[in-house]
Amino acid sequence: MELLYILTDALETGLIWSVLAIGVFISFRMLDFADLTVEGSIVLGTSITASVMLNNNIGFLNNYIFAIIFAVIGGALAGITTGLLNVKFKIPSILAGIISMTALYSINLMIMKGASLYIGDLPTIFNPLEMFFSNVLKIENIATVKFLTKFITTLLINGIIFLCLYWFFGTEFGMALRASGNNIQMAKAQGINTDKMIIVGLAISNGLIALTGALYVQSFRSSNMDIGRGTIVVGLASIILGEILFGKTTFKRWLIAVILGSIVFQLIIGIAIYLGFSANNLKLLQAILIAVVLANPVIKTWYKNSIKKRGEVNA
Template sequence: MSMIAFFGALESGLIYALMALGVLISFRILDFPDLTADGSFPLGGAVAALAIVSGFNPWLACIFAMMAGMMAGMATALLNVKLGILHLLAGILVMTALYSVNLRIMGAPNLSLLGESTVFSIFTDGTNGVWVRVVVALCVVVVVKLLLDWFFSTQIGLAMRATGSNAKMAQAQGINTSAVIILGMAISNGLIALSGALFVQTQGGADVSIGIGTIVIGLAAVIIGETVLTAKRIFWITLSVVIGAVLYKLFIQIALSNQTLRSVGFGPQDLNLVTALLVVIVLMLPKYRSKALYVLGFGRNTQKDLSKSRSKETA
């Protein structure tokens, strides 16, 4: 893999890390299986592209994209908590509706950004674009990650985590779980839309189909991160998701550039197939890792230690 391909995968992984953080909030924090991501990702790209073409500052365009994504997430949450529609179905309905909304926003299936100023072009001089885009994306990811870490240490953030862990218990403690779910879904899809806004600025344009498979990538990043870095503290959980997104994109780049895979017929057109296979492998890793630890004796020791601690507590 060439250095250009490596930096490209790193840049893409960092941008998708924002989307993976959004997926983390819905799937892990709130325990809300949300499929809106496939619609809110291109929504963010469409809004940002239209704003940039209309003459707005690229950073302001990203804020507009986040606001649009937050409204999409709120729509999904409202369908669930107010109308009683199953969360999966609510996400599918909003995702389907957003396809038409994105076409309306762009006025066409795609919208070019060639020649337009972006959040990356401000810092590039034509020769350093390869690594400067990585640095800018990294700075955005770090800021968002730290803000999320702070938010989940506040009372509202703790209430959100409690709602995802046990909604009935959270209600018994006086938490307005409906409001918390709406807020969490807004933040989740706002981050996903921000990721889409940055993505289209690296690709030179927005397209209505860029959201296909977004939720799969997000889940893969979350699962890879959890496999690589198991932790309970929110700081390490968010960090694991960022690492998972970067590793995921690097794995995909390595897979598609590997001569062995090319020799058996895999190519760039098989990206979604390789993605699905990678997710299956990652899902299997925790299971076989547990079996390997048990065979090596760590599993037995853990059970013995647990039994000893319980007997001490009983005594």
């Protein structure tokens, strides 16, 4: 039963974090931009969502749908800020991301008016489907209802994001954005406004990352400043695991690999906890995992060379 719980939890959380992985994928793979805004924009998504949902002074706008919309807009603005720092003020990508991330720390504290917020029993994006399973289909097992609700809802959201991005990156504008990341000098020679592409790409990336925060707070019903710590590692690990396990021969397969990589990553973390790995050391495990994955080509080369040398000695 515990292993079943680990699997279902990996599916639930993996599909939420896969949205973040797609966001990191756009900046890291599509734009070749080392964007550290991630750790601030995901918390921005949670803080805006929680604050909007709890704010009764804005009338009908305080529901969960508008909270998500406002969160995505906030994340996009954070990405635009990082892009402007990079392309207009010539600040290196890593430093531009660090500046935005640092500023977002204070901004998030101001939005939440503290280090955390709890939304209580307020309706969330998962409620309509939860009511359908409970009241219409008469499923009595609460755990089953919650799993089906979160799994199907996040799966649908991932599907919509996948279709939108697959279409977008197939357009002339999307191809220009990809070209800017692949070879910026060649893209400029072709007359592409690479500055514009970087800003738009980072807006999309951080908008998706803030969407992850919005889904997170509606799933776990709380927002706090610690959510953002290590998220860049989670995103990168999901991308690289997906690429190794499922391949990237086509753009469509690459996107699917990122989503599946996020689920596999959460499954590995769940199994580690099941085997007795301390929750306090999860960040260490994540760092080791991504280091091993990144070093995999070198490790394979060393292994092949050692086998070759042994064969030569034995001969």
